[in-house]
Amino acid sequence: MGDVTRLxxxxxxxxxxxxxxxxxxxxxxxxxxxxxxxxLPQGLVVAELHGHAHAQTHNMVKA
Structure with a gap:
């Protein structure tokens, strides 16, 4: 996680x-x-955004 910069x-x-x-x-x-x-239902939009946020977090943690 050394490549993560805290804002x-x-x-x-x-x-x-x-x-x-x-x-x-x-x-x-x-x-x-x-x-x-x-x-598109709002819940589906939120789920899509949450999924991308989760995937990006996973990529930062495993790096």
């Missing part, structure tokens, strides 16, 4: 990191809006 130690974020975070947040919000407009 409180990395603050303030660089402009590149801040831009990437803003773009990630925007892309997620847009994807959620598209899924809702397509009629």
């Amino acid at each position: 409180r130690h990395a603050l303030p974020l660089s402009q590149d990191s801040n831009k990437a975070l803003t773009e990630l947040d925007s892309a997620i919000a847009k994807a959620i809006d598209v899924a809702k407009a397509a009629g």
Whole structure:
């Protein structure tokens, strides 16, 4: 887990990191809006996001 950076130690974020975070947040919000407009149940959207968060956490822990 040596490659994991704790944000409180990395603050303030660089402009590149801040831009990437803003773009990630925007892309997620847009994807959620598209899924809702397509009629996906909110629980399924949440489950999908939770699954990706779990997978990313697993990848960080095993590294």
